[in-house]
Amino acid sequence: xxxxxxxxxxxxxLRQALAELVLQQGYESISIRELAAQAGVGYATFFRHYPSxxxxxxDLLQRSIQEMxxxxxxxxxxxxAEEGRLIFVHAAQHQQLYRILLSGGGALALLxxxxxxxxxxxxxxxxxxxAPAIPLEILAHHLVAATIAxxxxxxxxxxxxxxxxxxQIYAELIMRPFLALVGQERx
Amino acid sequence: xxxxxxxxxxxxxLRQALAELVLQQGYESISIRELAAQAGVGYATFFRHYPSxxxxxxDLLQRSIQEMxxxxxxxxxxxxAEEGRLIFVHAAQHQQLYRILLSGGGALALLxxxxxxxxxxxxxxxxxxxAPAIPLEILAHHLVAATIAxxxxxxxxxxxxxxxxxxQIYAELIMRPFLALVGQERx
DNA sequence: TGTTTTATGATACACCGTGTATCATAACTT
DNA sequence: AAGTTATGATACACGGTGTATCATAAAACA
Numbered sequence: 001x002x003x004x005x006x007x008x009x010x011x012x013x014l015r016q017a018l019a020e021l022v023l024q025q026g027y028e029s030i031s032i033r034e035l036a037a038q039a040g041v042g043y044a045t046f047f048r049h050y051p052s053x054x055x056x057x058x059d060l061l062q063r064s065i066q067e068m069x070x071x072x073x074x075x076x077x078x079x080x081a082e083e084g085r086l087i088f089v090h091a092a093q094h095q096q097l098y099r100i101l102l103s104g105g106g107a108l109a110l111l112x113x114x115x116x117x118x119x120x121x122x123x124x125x126x127x128x129x130x131a132p133a134i135p136l137e138i139l140a141h142h143l144v145a146a147t148i149a150x151x152x153x154x155x156x157x158x159x160x161x162x163x164x165x166x167x168q169i170y171a172e173l174i175m176r177p178f179l180a181l182v183g184q185e186r187x
Numbered sequence: 188x189x190x191x192x193x194x195x196x197x198x199x200x201l202r203q204a205l206a207e208l209v210l211q212q213g214y215e216s217i218s219i220r221e222l223a224a225q226a227g228v229g230y231a232t233f234f235r236h237y238p239s240x241x242x243x244x245x246d247l248l249q250r251s252i253q254e255m256x257x258x259x260x261x262x263x264x265x266x267x268a269e270e271g272r273l274i275f276v277h278a279a280q281h282q283q284l285y286r287i288l289l290s291g292g293g294a295l296a297l298l299x300x301x302x303x304x305x306x307x308x309x310x311x312x313x314x315x316x317x318a319p320a321i322p323l324e325i326l327a328h329h330l331v332a333a334t335i336a337x338x339x340x341x342x343x344x345x346x347x348x349x350x351x352x353x354x355q356i357y358a359e360l361i362m363r364p365f366l367a368l369v370g371q372e373r374x
Numbered sequence: 375t376g377t378t379t380t381a382t383g384a385t386a387c388a389c390c391g392t393g394t395a396t397c398a399t400a401a402c403t404t
Numbered sequence: 405a406a407g408t409t410a411t412g413a414t415a416c417a418c419g420g421t422g423t424a425t426c427a428t429a430a431a432a433c434a
Contacts, residue, residue, distance in 0.1 A: 006381050042383040134356050141340050149332035169321050177364035229412040
C-alpha cells in the first residue's frame with residue numbers, strides 16, 4: 001500500500017480530471033493526453049498509475065459505489081422504501097457517473113464488474129435464508145439488474161419523480177417480490 | 188437503390204465476416220483491416236459501403252431482427268410459464284444474435300429501439316387495466332428490462348437450466364409480481 | 375541535516391488503426 | 405462492343421497508445 005503523497009495527489013488529480021472532462025464532453029472522446037493535461041500531469045505519468053482509461057473510470061466508479069454501500073448499512077433491510085430513497089438520492093448526486101455506467105459507453109466491462117460485486121453482496125446477505133424456489137443466484141442477479149434498470153430509466157427521463165417516490169416504487173416493484181421469493185417471510 | 192451484383196456481394200461478405208469474427212473474438216477487438224481480410228475484400232472498399240464498424244453491425248443486426256420478427260408467433264397471453272418457455276427457446280435458437288445485442292458492442296442504439304418497442308407493446312397490452320399504484324410506464328420498462336436481463340444471465344452462463352425451467356422462473360420472478368402490480372387480479 | 379529512494383515531467387519513439395486519395399483493372403450495364 | 409462503375413492495391417496523413425529514457429524534484433530515512 002503506497003502512502004506517498006505524490007502518488008495520492010496524482011491519482012486524485014486524474015480522477016478529478018476525468019470527472020470534469022466527462023461532464024464537458026462525455027467519456028468516449030476523451031484521450032489520455034487530454035486527461036493528463038486537464039489533470040496537470042505528465043502524459044507518461046498516467047500509465048504509471050492506470051493501465052487504461054477504463055481502469056481510471058473503474059476506480060472512480062468503485063469509489064462512488066463504495067460510498068453508496070456505506071449509505072446502505074445492513075440494518076436498513078427493515079425499511080426498503082427508505083433504502084430505495086437513499087439509492088436514488090445518491091444516484092441523483094452522482095448522475096454523470098451513473099449515466100456513463102448505464103449507457104454502457106466504454107464502461108461495459110465495468111458495469112459487469114459492479115454488477116457481479118453487487119450480486120455477491122446480495123448473496124452474502126441473503127445466503128442463509130431457507131432455500132428459495134428460484135436459485136439464489138438468479139434472484140440476486142435479478143435484484144441488481146432491476147435496480148440498475150430502474151435507476152437508468154429515472155435518469156434518462158430526467159428524474160420525473162422525487163427520490164422518496166422512487167424509494168416506494170423500488171420497495172414495491174423490486175424489493176417486496178424479491179423478499180417474498182427469497183423466503184424472507186419465514187424468518 | 189443499387190442492384191449491382193458486385194455491391195450486393197461485397198456487403199454480404201462484410202456482414203458474413205463480421206458475424207464470423209464476432210463469434211471468434213468478440214466485437215471490440217475487431218479492426219476494419221481484419222474485417223476486410225476475413226471478407227476477402229480490399230481495405231478501402233469497406234469505407235465505400237459503411238462509414239464505420241458500428242454501421243456494419245447495425246446493418247447486420249437489423250436484418251437479423253427483421254428475420255426474427257417474421258418468425259415470432261402472434262398473441263399468446265394465457266400461460267406466463269409457457270410464454271416464458273417460448274422466449275427462452277427462441278433466445279437459445281438465436282443466441283449469437285442475442286449475445287451481440289446484449290453485449291452492447293456498438294449496438295446500444297438498436298437495443299434501445301428494441302426495448303422501446305417492447306415497452307410500447309406492454310403498455311398497449313395492459314393499458315386498459317385499473318390504474319396501478321406504480322406508473323404503468325415504469326412497470327412496462329421494468330418488465331422488459333428484467334426479461335432482457337434474465338435472458339442475458341442465462342446466455343452468459345451457458346444455459347444452466349432448460350427453457351421450461353426458465354419459463355417457470357420468468358413466470359414467478361417477473362410476470363407474477365408484474366401482474367399483481369398492474370391490477371390484473373381485478374380483471 | 376545530509377543521503378538515499380522514488381515519483382514526476384518532458385521528450386522521443388515504435389506501433390497500430392482510421393479515413394482519404396489515386397489509378398489500373400475487372401466486372402457489370404446497355 | 406463501348407461506356408460505366410466497383411474493386412484491389414497502395415500510399416499517405418493523422419491521431420492515439422504504450423514504452424523507454426533521463427534529469428529533476430519531492431519524499432523518506434538516518
